[in-house]
Amino acid sequence: xxxxxxxxxxxxxxxxxxxxxxxxxxxxxxxxxxxxxxxxxxxxxxxxxxxxxxxxxxxxxxxxxxxxxxxxxxxxxxxxxxxxxxxxxxxxxxxxxxxxxxxxxxxxxxxx
Amino acid sequence: xxxxxxxxxxxxxxxxxxxxxxxxxxxxxxxxxxxxxxxxxxxxxxxxxxxxxxxxxxxxxxxxxxxxxxxxxxxxxxxxxxxxxxxxxxxxxxxxxxxxxxxxxxxxxxxxxxxxxxxxxxxxxxxxxxxxxxxxxxxxxxxxxxxxxxxxxxxxxxxxxxxxxxxxxxxxxxxxxxxxxxxxxxxxxxxxxxxxxxxxx
Numbered sequence: 382x383x384x385x386x387x388x389x390x391x392x393x394x395x396x397x398x399x400x401x402x403x404x405x406x407x408x409x410x411x412x413x414x415x416x417x418x419x420x421x422x423x424x425x426x427x428x429x430x431x432x433x434x435x436x437x438x439x440x441x442x443x444x445x446x447x448x449x450x451x452x453x454x455x456x457x458x459x460x461x462x463x464x465x466x467x468x469x470x471x472x473x474x475x476x477x478x479x480x481x482x483x484x485x486x487x488x489x490x491x492x493x
Numbered sequence: 494x495x496x497x498x499x500x501x502x503x504x505x506x507x508x509x510x511x512x513x514x515x516x517x518x519x520x521x522x523x524x525x526x527x528x529x530x531x532x533x534x535x536x537x538x539x540x541x542x543x544x545x546x547x548x549x550x551x552x553x554x555x556x557x558x559x560x561x562x563x564x565x566x567x568x569x570x571x572x573x574x575x576x577x578x579x580x581x582x583x584x585x586x587x588x589x590x591x592x593x594x595x596x597x598x599x600x601x602x603x604x605x606x607x608x609x610x611x612x613x614x615x616x617x618x619x620x621x622x623x624x625x626x627x628x629x630x631x632x633x634x635x636x637x638x639x640x641x642x643x644x645x646x647x648x649x650x651x652x653x654x655x656x657x658x659x660x661x662x663x664x665x666x667x668x669x670x671x672x673x674x675x676x677x678x679x680x681x682x683x684x685x686x687x688x689x690x691x692x693x694x
Contacts, residue, residue, distance in 0.1 A: 461547050461551040464548035464551065465554075467538045467540060467548070468538075468545065468573065470536065470538055471540065474538075474575050479655075480659060482609070485616055488611075
């Protein structure tokens with residue numbers, strides 16, 4: 382290959398070619414920022430996010446636990462008051478019976 | 494399998510041990526429930542050690558000094574059973590229904606401290622005396638033509654406790670207690686005859 386034909390081949394291969402017709406549209410489409418609706422469509426729902434779930438569970442627990450504890454204390458208080466009332470009834474009946482026994486013993490002693 | 498003399502002796506000992514445990518078991522107070530079949534009013538109190546502890550924790554909680562003084566009495570008790578039945582007329586219960594309890598008390602080494610028979614009224618007071626100067630328990634069985642009372646207090650009591658039990662100190666009047674329980678609509682009706690009938694023994 383002589384010098385002239387080499388130069389010709391190089392010119393041929395380095396020749397500027399015109400861009401395809403839709404090149405500009407394709408570049409614009411690739412570099413354009415995603416729209417809000419597209420971002421919303423791509424985003425996961427909050428229920429699928431572990432952090433959000435954990436936060437919701439913590440808030441729920443904080444709301445429920447005090448009422449459960451309060452209810453437990455209320456029931457224990459009611460149980461305790463009932464037990465105290467029953468005990469005082471039992472002791473009062475015992476007292477009455479012991480007093481009756483004392484009277485009977487005294488009465489029998491006097492009769493004898 | 495060869496039965497040796499040693500295993501036979503062991504088996505006999507185990508049988509005796511089981512028999513003694515069975516006789517020392519607690520009395521089944523449900524056996525007394527039929528006494529109240531025809532009762533016009535009944536009081537049924539069953540307090541085991543857990544409930545007694547709970548009740549003790551609430552004694553004196555409202556600043557009541559009397560309640561506070563009862564704490565020491567209740568502190569070591571194991572159980573309290575009270576059955577009290579009142580009837581409209583004589584002959585509405587069978588005296589024989591009390592016999593299993595009387596037999597059990599005698600069989601379980603309770604000592605008869607008082608035994609009064611007067612007309613158709615029978616009263617027995619039993620005490621358990623373990624020998625350490627204390628009373629291990631107190632039981633009262635009282636039957637009149639229109640009233641039956643059974644009281645069973647299991648647990649150590651000292652003489653001061655028994656004085657406290659038989660006196661007025663620390664124990665509110667039963668009429669006051671029943672009124673507290675029946676606040677509201679029944680209160681007006683209760684004021685008159687009902688209270689008298691419950692307390693006027």
